[in-house]
Amino acid sequence: MPLNVKPILISGGGLASLLLAQSLLLSKIPFVIFERDASLTFRGQGYRLRLSSEGLDAIESVLDEASFQKFYDTCGKTAGSGFAALNANTGEVIGQNPGGESLGSREGKIVGIARGDMRRLFLEGCEQYIQFDKHVKGYEKTSDGVLAIFADGSKSVEGSMLIGGEGIRSQVAKQLSGGKLKVFDTGARGIHGQAPTTAFKGLGEGVFRLVDNTQPHGQISIMTNVRAGDMNDPDVQFGWTMVGQPGVIEAPNDDYTIVGRKAADIAKGLTAHWHPRFKPLFEDMVENEAAFWKITCSTPSGVPDWDNDKRVTVIGDAAHSMTPAGGIGANTAVQDSALLGRLLREAGGYKDGVTAEYEKGMRVYGSEAVKKSYGLASGQMKVKIDEATTPTV
DSSP states (O other): OOSSOOOEEEEOOSHHHHHHHHHHHHTTOOEEEEOSSSSTTSSOOOSEEEEOHHHHHHHHHHSOHHHHHHHHHHSEEEOTTOEEEEETTTOOEEEESGGGOOOOOBTTBEEEEEHHHHHHHHHTTOGGGEESSOOEEEEEEETTEEEEEETTSOBOOOBSEEEEOSOTTOHHHHHHHTTOSOEEEEEEEEEEEEEEGGGGTTTOSEEEEEEEOOSTTSOEEEEEEEOGGGTTOTTOEEEEEEEEOTTTSOOGGGOTTOBTHHHHHHHHHHTTTSOTTTTHHHHTOOGGGOEEEEEEEEOTTOOOOOOOBTTEEEOGGGTOOOOSGGGOHHHHHHHHHHHHHHHHHHHTSOOTTHHHHHHHHHHHHHHHHHHHHHHHHHHHHOOOOOTTTSOBO
């Protein structure tokens, strides 16, 4: 990479940040990533991601041919019965492609990948440019650059730009937008779990939503992706994501950082009366992988406007957090990386006008994605955001 050129500073080591880093690496534009955790595997990686046509196209536009082929080969491809909704209590099929969703993205198949695998592949080649235990809490402008400010009060090297990609609690997003970028707590809650592939054999191949409307406080449902190619591999686990309408899933002492046995026991209790076909997903679950999560969403009316800063912008969940409904969030995040990376490549690095052009494009598809995600969640999870009264995270 060129010497004596101020690097682009990237806050956060999530998917959008790492894919942007890949783009900058290929463009020979200097960068450094600041990640608050001690490593990329410090925390659980969460549920499996479904990649849409738009998401795959964005990733392919960034990576070189060999890297994208390696990435695509790592992805699972699911065919089988497609996307089916099942009654969790009776085991009966209650709908094919519920909500009219078509999940296929390439070759007529549903393409998915574990979040941890995606981060690992996007990190390849960028290892020397990431600094761990660096929690960005804000930034400071200089006469011709920008400094990241860390939680301990220290500051980064001077960069030509700062890209905030540190998720829903992004301090860069709050400072940049003057508080206009908000993430609302919908009140809906979830539990992520995993089990050996053998626990899923009763489902067969496909993507399934198991729906239970008999809970006393509202509906819960499970989403899972069962891939035939991994079905008999004893070293592979499949994941499932449980989502409950507001008031259905409650963590002890309202502590949603709890992982492991306590989260697993709540999932088992909620599904104790489910059809025997589905029982192994919970009875055989790997308890230490269970984790709660809050379901959040950005402003449903779309990505707000803020005064553009030519040296600072935001990507991924920092710009547009979404509910899990529709599996849209990660696919929108990688579109940010592809768009911003392309503009920086064409400009040869920092250039006045790049962030304005990026934000103009991002607001269009980002706002559309947030509205779609919130609309689906309103129907499935009965969430309602009032921008004046709903609490933020």
